[in-house]
Every structure is written in C-alpha cells, then in structure tokens.
Amino acid sequence: MGGAGAADVSRQRHDGLEDPVRFIDERASAAPLMRKAMRYLFPDHWSFLLGEIALYAFIVLVVTGVYLALFYVPSTAQSVYNGTYAPLRGTMMSDAYKSVLQLSLEHKAGLLLRQTHHWAADLFLVAIVMHLMRVFFTGAFRRPRELTWIIGVTMLGAALLEGFLGYSLVDDLLSGMGIAIAYGVGLSLPIIGGPLMLAIFGAPFPGKPEFFGRMYIAHVFLLPAVLAALIGAHLALIAARHHTQFRESKRTTNTRMVGAPLFPAQVPRSMGLMFLVAGILFLFGGLVQINPIWQWGPFHPYLGENGAQPDWYLGWLIGALRLTPSFDVTVGHYTLIPNPFWGGALFPLIVLGVLAGWPFIERRFSGDRAVHNIAERPRDAPNRTAFGVAFLTWVFLIFAFGAADRIFVLAGLSYDTQLYIFRIGIWVVPLALFVLVRRVCRQLQAADAVQAIQEQAEEEAEQETQRPQPVLRSTRSEPTA
Amino acid sequence: MRPWHWVLGLLALVARRLRRRGGETPGTAPGVPAGSERGGDGDTPEPIVPAGSPERGAENVVLGLLGLACVFAIGFVVVYAAFDVAALPNELLGICLGGSLVCIGAALAVVAKRLVVTEELEEEYPQANPEQQREVLEIVHESGSRITRKRLLVGAGLATGGALSAAALTPTLSLGPIWDTGPLDQTPWGRGVRVVDESGRPMAAADIRQRTFYTGFPEGASTELIGAPVVIIRVDPAKLELPANRHGWAPGGILAFSKICTHAGCAVALYRKPLFPVLEPNNALVCPCHYSTFDPYTGGTVIYGPAGRPLPQLPLMVDDAGALRAAGNFSGRVGPAWWAARERPT
Ligand code: FES
Numbered sequence: 173m174g175g176a177g178a179a180d181v182s183r184q185r186h187d188g189l190e191d192p193v194r195f196i197d198e199r200a201s202a203a204p205l206m207r208k209a210m211r212y213l214f215p216d217h218w219s220f221l222l223g224e225i226a227l228y229a230f231i232v233l234v235v236t237g238v239y240l241a242l243f244y245v246p247s248t249a250q251s252v253y254n255g256t257y258a259p260l261r262g263t264m265m266s267d268a269y270k271s272v273l274q275l276s277l278e279h280k281a282g283l284l285l286r287q288t289h290h291w292a293a294d295l296f297l298v299a300i301v302m303h304l305m306r307v308f309f310t311g312a313f314r315r316p317r318e319l320t321w322i323i324g325v326t327m328l329g330a331a332l333l334e335g336f337l338g339y340s341l342v343d344d345l346l347s348g349m350g351i352a353i354a355y356g357v358g359l360s361l362p363i364i365g366g367p368l369m370l371a372i373f374g375a376p377f378p379g380k381p382e383f384f385g386r387m388y389i390a391h392v393f394l395l396p397a398v399l400a401a402l403i404g405a406h407l408a409l410i411a412a413r414h415h416t417q418f419r420e421s422k423r424t425t426n427t428r429m430v431g432a433p434l435f436p437a438q439v440p441r442s443m444g445l446m447f448l449v450a451g452i453l454f455l456f457g458g459l460v461q462i463n464p465i466w467q468w469g470p471f472h473p474y475l476g477e478n479g480a481q482p483d484w485y486l487g488w489l490i491g492a493l494r495l496t497p498s499f500d501v502t503v504g505h506y507t508l509i510p511n512p513f514w515g516g517a518l519f520p521l522i523v524l525g526v527l528a529g530w531p532f533i534e535r536r537f538s539g540d541r542a543v544h545n546i547a548e549r550p551r552d553a554p555n556r557t558a559f560g561v562a563f564l565t566w567v568f569l570i571f572a573f574g575a576a577d578r579i580f581v582l583a584g585l586s587y588d589t590q591l592y593i594f595r596i597g598i599w600v601v602p603l604a605l606f607v608l609v610r611r612v613c614r615q616l617q618a619a620d621a622v623q624a625i626q627e628q629a630e631e632e633a634e635q636e637t638q639r640p641q642p643v644l645r646s647t648r649s650e651p652t653a
Numbered sequence: 654m655r656p657w658h659w660v661l662g663l664l665a666l667v668a669r670r671l672r673r674r675g676g677e678t679p680g681t682a683p684g685v686p687a688g689s690e691r692g693g694d695g696d697t698p699e700p701i702v703p704a705g706s707p708e709r710g711a712e713n714v715v716l717g718l719l720g721l722a723c724v725f726a727i728g729f730v731v732v733y734a735a736f737d738v739a740a741l742p743n744e745l746l747g748i749c750l751g752g753s754l755v756c757i758g759a760a761l762a763v764v765a766k767r768l769v770v771t772e773e774l775e776e777e778y779p780q781a782n783p784e785q786q787r788e789v790l791e792i793v794h795e796s797g798s799r800i801t802r803k804r805l806l807v808g809a810g811l812a813t814g815g816a817l818s819a820a821a822l823t824p825t826l827s828l829g830p831i832w833d834t835g836p837l838d839q840t841p842w843g844r845g846v847r848v849v850d851e852s853g854r855p856m857a858a859a860d861i862r863q864r865t866f867y868t869g870f871p872e873g874a875s876t877e878l879i880g881a882p883v884v885i886i887r888v889d890p891a892k893l894e895l896p897a898n899r900h901g902w903a904p905g906g907i908l909a910f911s912k913i914c915t916h917a918g919c920a921v922a923l924y925r926k927p928l929f930p931v932l933e934p935n936n937a938l939v940c941p942c943h944y945s946t947f948d949p950y951t952g953g954t955v956i957y958g959p960a961g962r963p964l965p966q967l968p969l970m971v972d973d974a975g976a977l978r979a980a981g982n983f984s985g986r987v988g989p990a991w992w993a994a995r996e997r998p999t
Contacts, residue, residue, distance in 0.1 A: 213776050250877075256739065280738050284746045316781070349919050353942060356917025356989035359837075366837055366991045370829040376837050377879045377918055377988065380829075414778055427778050436702065436769045444761030451754030458747005474868055474882030474912050476922030478941040493917065493959060494943040500961030500990055510990035511961040512917045545778045577944075587944065588957075 213431035214438045215417035219306045221445060226299035227403065228449040229292045236289040237392065243279060245271035246341065246388035248381045257466050265470035268343040268384055273466055288457030290483075293335045295453060297485040300328050308530070308560050310547035312416040314540070318531040320409040325528040327402045330395055332485055332520075337391040339463065339483060341384070346463075346480050348471025352377060353493070357516030362509055378473055416547040426545050479577060488567055491574030492519040495594060523567055551620070554613035561609045562602035569598045702770050711767035718760035725753035840871075840880030840987055842967060847872040848885070848909070848977040855976040861887045861907050864936070866924040868912060869977070880987045882912035883967050884921060884938060885977070886949055892935070895952045895966075902968040902980065909967040909979075910953050911987045914940040916960035918989045921947065938964065952984070962990055 197203035214220070247267040253260050255270070256277055275282040304324060307313055313321035336354070340347045355377045359365045372386065373379030417429055424430050432438055456462075468477065482490060492515030501509040526533070534556060535541060550557040572579075573594040580587050729749035736742065797803060830836055848856045848869040856869055867885040870876045890906035902908075914921050919942035927933050937956060938947045945958030953964030965983035972978050 211774070213774055278738060280733055280736075280741055281746055283743045284750070287743075288747075349942060352918040352920075356914075356919075359989045359991040360917075361992075363992050366834040367831040369991075370834065370836070371825065371831050372828070374829040376839075378877055412779065414776075423775060428775055429778055430773055430775050432772060433774055437765070437772060440761045440765035440769055444758045444765055447754045447758030447761060449758075451751045451756075451758055453751070454747055454754060455751030456747075458744050458751060473877055473879055474870075474920050476920035476941050478923060480941065490943070496959045498945070498955050498957075498959050498961055506993045507961075507990045508992070510992075511959050512989065515959070516917070 210433060210435035212411065212434040213414070213429055214434065215415050215429060215431040217418060217420075219310075220415060222299055222303035222306055224442060224445055225449055226296055226303055228446040229296035229299055229453070230399065230403065231446070232292040232450050232453050233289060233296060234396065236285045236292065237396075239285050240275065240289055241392050243271060243275040243282065244268070244341070244388070246384040248343070248378070248384050253470075260466060260469060263470060266343045266384075268341060269465070269470050272342050272344075276465065284454070284457050286457075287460075287462050288453050290339070290462045291456040291460070292453050293338055294462075294483060294485070295449070297328075297331055297335060300324075300331055301485075304328065304527070305560075305564070308527075309550045309557060310416065310418075311544065311553055311556065312547050313531050314534075314544040315531070316413050316543055317409070317416070320406055320413075321531055322528050323402050323406045323409070325524060327399060327406070328527075329524050330399050330402065334391060334395040334399065335483060335485055337387050337395070341387055341391060342463075342465050343384070343471055344465040345468040345471045345475055345477055346465075346482075348378070348473070349476060349480060350482055350486075352473065353512075353516070357493075357512045360510035360513035361517055362513070365510075414545070416545055418547050418549070424546070426543070429545065479581070481575065481578065487574040488523075488571040489516055489520060489574070491570040491572065491576075492516065494576065495570060495573055495591070495598070497595075519570070526563065551613040551616040554610045554617070557613050558606045558610035562606040565605050566598055566602040569594060569601060573598075702772065705770040708767050711763055715760045715763050715768065718756045718763065722753045722756035722760065725749050725756060729753065834991075837988075837991065838986060840983060841874030841878060842871050842880070842979045842982050844979060844981050846979045847972075848883070848969075848979065851876065855974075856885065857975050858905060858907060858971040858977050859975055861885060861977075863887045863889070863906075866938075869909065871979070879913050879918070880911070880983075882920070883909040884912045884924075885909050886924065886936075886938075888936070888950060892950055894950055899952060899966065899968065899984065901970075902966060904969055904971050907969055907971075907977065908949050909969050909977075910938065910947070910949065911965045911967065911983055913988045914942065914945055914960060915955075915962040915964060915985075915988070915990065916940065916943055916945045916958070921945075921964065962986075 193203070193206075196206075245267045249267050250264050251267065251270070253263050253265050253270055253273070255261070255273055257273060260273070272286070276286055277283070307321065307324070336350065340351050340354075355369055355373065358369045358372070361368065370376070373383050374386075414429055415431075417424055417431070419425075421430065469475075481487070493512060494515070496511060496515045498511065500507050500511050537555070573590065576587050576590045576594070579585060579590060726749070729746060732741070732745050732749055800806060849872045850856055850867070850869065853870075853872070855872070856867065861867060863886075865886075869883045869885045870881050874881055876882065886908050888903075888906045888908060890903065893903060893906065895902060910921070912921050913919075919940050921938050921940045923939035923941055925937055925939050925946075927935060927937075933956070935948060935950050938949055938953075939945070940947075940958070940960070943959050945960035946956050947953045947960070947964040948956045953966050955961070955963060962985065965985040965987055967983050968980035970978050970980040
C-alpha cells in the first residue's frame with residue numbers, strides 16, 4: 173500500500189488478517205502476487221460463466237469420485253450375488269458390479285453420491301460443449317488464444333473418454349455392451365487395431381481380469397490427472413492474456429478491458445456459482461434417478477438388451493455407427509477397414525480435429541493474423557457462424573439418429589424410414605443452414621450499418637446544435653454542458 | 654479452547670458491534686477508516702476500493718440463508734443417523750445436502766449482488782514482449798560459446814532420449830499378446846464338442862423348437878469367451894438356402910450361429926418375426942446395438958444394418974444320444990472384424 177509505513181499501518185484496522193498476510197508475505201514474498209491477483213479483471217457477461225460451470229462440475233466429480241472409489245472393487249471375478257436386491261439374488265456377477273450394487277443399496281448415502289457423480293459427469297460435458305460454442309461463435313479462439321482453445325478441445329476428448337470409462341466400470345449389462353462396442357471400434361482401427369486391443373484388454377474380449385484394473389486406474393487417476401493438468405494450463409493461459417470481451421461500451425477496445433476485479437466482486441460470484449452447481453447436482457442426485465444399474469443385471473458377452481441408450485455425450489457415436497451403410501473395405505479375403513471405423517473412430521476424430529484446427533483453418537481463409545481481444549458478435553463473422561451452425565447441426569443430426577429407436581417407440585416413425593431421412597438429412601440440412609445463416613448474418617450486419625449511419629448523422633446533428641440553430645437537435649442526443 | 658472462551662469471545666464481539674452501531678454516522682461505510690472518507694481532509698490517500706453504502710437488509714438475507722444452510726447440513730447428519738439403511742430415503746439426503754449447498758450459493762449471490770462494492774475498472778490487455786523474447790534467445794545463444802559441435806551434441810541428445818523412451822515403453826508390450834493376434838481367431842469349438850446350455854446341461858436336438866431361439870455354449874469352456882456363445886434356432890429345412898459348401902450343417906433344420914455380432918461385438922440378442930412378409934418372408938437375427946440383421950436361412954448374410962460380414966455359422970450334428978454337437982469350427986471369424994482378417998484361416 174502507501175509508502176509511509178508506520179502511519180499506514182496505524183490507520184489500518186486490526187481484524188486478525190494482518191498476521192496471516194504478513195506471515196505469507198514474509199515466507200513466500202507473495203504480497204505483490206496477491207495484490208495483483210486480487211485486482212485481476214473479469215469482464216461482466218453471463219456467457220463467461222459456462223466454463224466455470226464445467227470447472228465446478230469437475231470439482232464435484234473429484235469429490236464424489238473419491239468417495240465412490242472407497243467402495244468400488246475393480247474386478248471381474250465372478251461370484252453369486254446374495255445382497256439385498258431380491259430380483260438379482262442367486263445371479264452370477266462380477267465383483268465390480270456387485271460392489272456398485274452394494275454401494276448403491278447397502279451403504280448409507282452411497283446412492284446419493286453415485287447418482288450425483290453421474291449427473292455431474294453429464295453436466296460437465298454439457299457445460300464444456302456450451303462453453304465451446306460460446307468461444308467458437310464469438311471468435312474468442314483467435315490469436316493470441318489458439319493454444320487455450322486447443323487445450324479446451326483436448327479436454328473435451330479426455331472428458332468423453334473419462335465419462336465412458338466411468339459408466340463402463342459399473343459392469344452392468346449396459347456398460348458391458350458399451351465396452352463390447354468400444355472393443356469393436358478399437359479393433360477396426362487399420363493395422364494397429366488387433367495388437368492395440370490385445371494390449372489394452374490383455375486377451376480377446378472381454379479380456380483378462382486385469383482389464384478392469386486398467387480401466388479403473390485410467391478413470392480415477394490417469395485421465396483426471398490429465399484433465400487437472402489441462403485445466404491448470406487452460407486457466408494459466410487465460411490469466412496470462414485475460415478474457416476476451418464484448419464491445420459493450422466505448423471504453424472497451426482491443427487493447428483495453430473493462431471489468432470487475434477478482435476481489436471483492438468476482439469471488440462471491442464464482443463461489444456462489446460453485447455452490448449452486450454443487451447444490452443442484454446433489455438435488456438431482458437425490459431426487460432424479462439416473463442409471464438404475466440394478467434393473468439391467470450383470471453383463472455377460474452373450475447377453476444383450478434392446479432399447480439401451482448410452483449417456484448423452486456418446487449418442488453421436490451410436491448414431492454414426494448406426495447410420496453407416498453396410499460395408500467393409502476389403503481386398504480379396506482381407507479386410508482393410510472394418511465398418512465400425514467410420515462411425516466410431518473416424519467421425520469423432522474428424523469432429524475433434526476440425527474443432528482443434530479451426531483457428532488455423534479460419535486463418536487460412538480470412539488471412540487474419542491480428543491479435544483480437546474483442547469477442548465478435550456472431551453476425552460480424554458470417555462465414556464462421558454459418559460454418560459453425562452447419563457443422564454442429566451435422567453432428568447433432570447424427571446424434572439424434574442415435575435415438576432413432578426411441579423416436580420409433582415415441583413417435584411411431586419406423587426406424588427404416590428414419591434411416592433414409594437421416595442419411596439424406598445430415599448432408600442437406602447443414603448445407604441449407606449454411607446458406608441461410610450466412611444470409612441472415614449479412615442482413616443483420618447491413619441493418620447495423622444503417623443504424624450506425626443514423627447514429628453518426630445524429631451525432632453530427634448534435635454538433636450542429638452547438639451553433640445557434642437548435643432546430644435539428646435530435647431527441648436522443650444529450651445536451652452538452 | 655474451552656467453551657466458555659468461545660462464549661466470552663462472542664459476547665465481546667456483540668458488545669463491539671453494539672458500540673459501533675451506536676456511534677455510526679450516516680454515510681460512513683464500514684471497512685473504510687473514518688479518516689479516508691470522501692470529503693475528508695486532503696492528506697489521506699484515496700482508498701483502493703471505494704466506499705459503498707451499507708445494506709443491512711441484504712446482510713439479514715445472507716444471515717438467514719446461512720442459517721438455513723446450517724439447518725440443512727445438520728439435517729443431513731440427522732437423516733443419515735436416524736434411518737436404517739434399507740429405509741433411508743435417498744431423496745431426503747439429496748434435499749438436505751443439495752439444499753445446504755444451494756443456500757450457501759444463494760447467500761454468496763446476495764453478497765455478490767448487494768454487499769460487495771461494485772467497481773468497474775479498466776486495464777490494458779497484456780502484450781507480447783519482443784524485448785524479452787530477444788533476450789531469451791540471446792541468453793541461449795551466448796551460453797553455448799564453449800560448444801563447437803552443436804548439431805552433433807543435440808543429435809546425440811535426441812537419440813539418447815529416443816532410446817530411453819523406447820526402453821521405458823518396452824514393458825507395455827507385456828500388457829497383452831501384442832505380436833500374436835492368434836488368440837483373436839481362437840474359439841473353443843471343434844468337431845465333436847457338445848452344445849450345452851447356460852447351466853451346462855447338454856442340449857437335445859429334439860428340444861429345439863421353431864420360432865424361438867436358444868443360447869448354446871461349448872461343453873467345458875468358459876461362457877465368457879467371445880468365441881463361445883451360439884444362437885440356436887430351428888427352421889423349416891425346406892426353406893433353407895445355405896451356401897453349397899455347407900451341406901449337412903443344419904441337421905433337421907437346426908442352425909447355430911455365433912452370437913457375437915460381426916459389426917462391433919454386441920450379442921445378437923433378438924430374433925424377430927418377418928416385418929413385411931412379401932419382401933422378407935423369414936425370421937431374422939437382430940443385434941440390438943446398431944440393428945444389424947442377419948438372415949439365418951441363407952447362412953447368416955447381412956440383410957440390414959451396418960455389419961459388413963455375415964454371422965459365422967457353426968456346423969452341427971446330432972449324436973447317437975440325440976444331443977447337439979459341433980461338426981467343426983465356424984464358417985468365419987467370430988466377432989468384430991479387424992485389419993487383414995476377414996475369413997477364418999484354414
Ligand atoms: S454391434 Fe451389432 S449392430 Fe453394431
């Protein structure tokens with residue numbers, strides 16, 4: 173603070189904070205850092221909270237996950253179930269499934285934590301995707317924030333895998349079917365598929381008993397560690413170059429930001445959001461059932477179930493696997509590329525690849541290499557907005573087809589009919605939207621331009637009024653003193 | 654600390670509060686020392702955070718919300734302790750814990766909206782630092798003044814790093830039989846292996862009826878192997894159109910196919926009626942995962958869905974006791990396809 177030490181200290185209040193602050197600064201020389209961090213500025217816009225929601229969902233996942241890990245047994249050793257859930261008594265099942273049943277039904281609050289964990293995983297991915305869309309459509313990924321964006325897309329990929337592993341560990345019928353498909357997709361990778369799957373599973377599907385230990389360490393340690401490291405890097409990069417911001421006032425420019433400081437303004441806001449996210453997740457965990465694992469029964473490779481649906485964030489892969497027409501790429505008696513490769517591996521790779529590479533793809537087209545700190549309005553980048561809408565619609569339609577069997581049950585439209593509608597629709601609808609959205613953006617821009625001219629004219633008129641003829645004075649202009 | 658210490662401390666706090674409130678003059682903001690008020694004498698420095706007006710109403714709301722959060726949190730403990738595990742209502746636990754957290758969140762939101770000094774500050778965006786960039790490069794370059802064969806040394810370093818990485822990764826080869834993809838082709842079936850049901854009882858040919866399906870396993874093998882389970886059905890032998898080289902594979906119209914879908918490895922768990930008898934007069938085997946559909950009459954060919962290969966058929970025979978036995982191995986590879994492996998090696 174001020175320079176004259178003794179006088180300054182004497183005017184400070186004594187409320188018990190001086191000692192800790194002095195303690196930390198004397199040991200870590202951290203006062204300058206704290207002083208700076210407290211006045212770090214955050215632009216004020218609701219859409220900047222989406223990323224924070226993802227972060228807080230991650231925290232809830234870690235906390236509830238640690239608790240679940242205290243009870244879970246990652247083993248496929250088979251034994252007979254004698255627990256409290258009567259319909260499954262006497263069934264052969266893996267220790268993994270048995271431990272999750274026990275955790276859900278025989279440990280107090282176990283079900284609450286498991287369901288909260290599951291809801292948090294779903295919210296985690298929703299928030300990531302929404303955050304990604306916000307950053308995409310406002311061009312916030314542009315220089316100097318390309319690296320932040322790529323890390324973000326990487327986290328999306330890691331989060332998808334993490335979520336998949338999470339519900340695979342339960343080893344009920346549903347998760348077993350998911351692992352079988354993952355194995356089929358992995359096997360379909362050209363050249364490396366067979367060796368890779370044998371390495372991961374230890375043996376042909378369903379693999380050695382160790383396989384569950386491998387999934388477990390990946391789910392509770394490797395991927396969370398990767399995610400935590402990436403979150404740290406993501407936040408560090410944001411702190412280094414600050415947030416983008418919308419041009420909301422004249423004071424906001426490409427080199428100057430306007431916002432509220434971390435302390436005191438942002439801290440209660442963010443912490444409040446964290447508690448709200450956690451609270452709502454626990455309310456969901458208590459009140460809204462998710463993945464009632466006891467209904468499905470244990471998995472065995474020879475069992476299957478109709479109408480099974482994965483967690484929402486894997487629906488796009490199911491849809492893609494189902495939409496692909498029946499063919500393997502073969503040469504004589506040899507398979508080159510088995511069918512699941514297209515929908516299960518290539519499709520997500522393309523989607524994540526295009527997203528990750530987008531800053532560079534866009535730069536190629538626009539030639540724009542400048543530093544941007546202003547978040548664009550979607551209309552101001554018609555090509556990007558149109559492409560984004562088309563691309564997301566493409567993914568969304570494929571996702572929607574993943575639920576075609578549900579649509580059939582609900583709406584009666586036969587699966588076959590839907591298949592043909594979607595096979596055409598996933599190409600036609602995005603193209604049409606591309607053209608349409610671009611046109612809408614341009615028209616909005618034109619309207620803005622007209623308004624800008626109007627405003628400028630008014631401003632000029634206002635300047636006129638400073639001369640002694642107040643006739644042209646606009647009602648909107650402010651009298652100048 | 655003893656409890657009465659706490660009580661004393663609390664009393665002291667309350668007393669101070671009361672005294673402060675008594676002496677408060679309108680316009681004085683808590684947290685800003687009296688000397689540095691706006692309009693105070695010119696010597697005192699400007700406060701970093703400008704003073705705001707107090708909001709006792711908002712403070713009361715925050716206190717209320719925090720109290721409610723406490724009640725909910727204690728409620729969680731009470732509910733946990735009071736109920737027996739079988740009768741413990743998950744909903745109540747969720748309401749208690751979630752309610753407590755939501756109340757805290759709401760309290761913080763009130764703090765953020767009404768109790769925190771609102772500031773709108775400006776700041777320059779951070780820039781790149783070309784000067785330091787140059788210095789970094791300079792430091793690196795100048796530090797190498799004693800080294801003459803830079804490229805060679807860097808190359809040696811990279812090579813060593815590569816070699817060490819290879820060494821570090823080698824143990825992962827023990828994860829599975831990576832080089833030997835043979836296990837992917839193995840099935841526990843072979844000529845003479847008896848077909849048993851899930852509980853290990855031999856399946857008699859006479860028990861296999863039409864219009865339903867059975868799951869069979871090789872006797873003496875694990876039911877968990879991907880090559881083990883077969884779907885067994887009986888159809889009208891007159892309608893069979895099996896490939897010519899499968900003569901005698903279906904004694905009495907009894908057919909066996911691998912139960913593992915050739916698309917991505919789910920169990921072919923559905924046996925459906927003809928959907929539209931004019932075009933598809935026969936029952937078909939369907940995989941519920943992506944609806945690949947296989948026609949048993951023609952030897953498991955794909956008639957719908959994404960699968961790229963027919964379902965492998967297992968040749969059957971009936972022994973003297975009337976039990977079903979395999980007459981050989983499958984007609985093709987079991988399970989999802991992979992690179993270079995389409996047909997079963999002979
Ligand atoms: S796994 Fe059977 S259709 Fe895909």
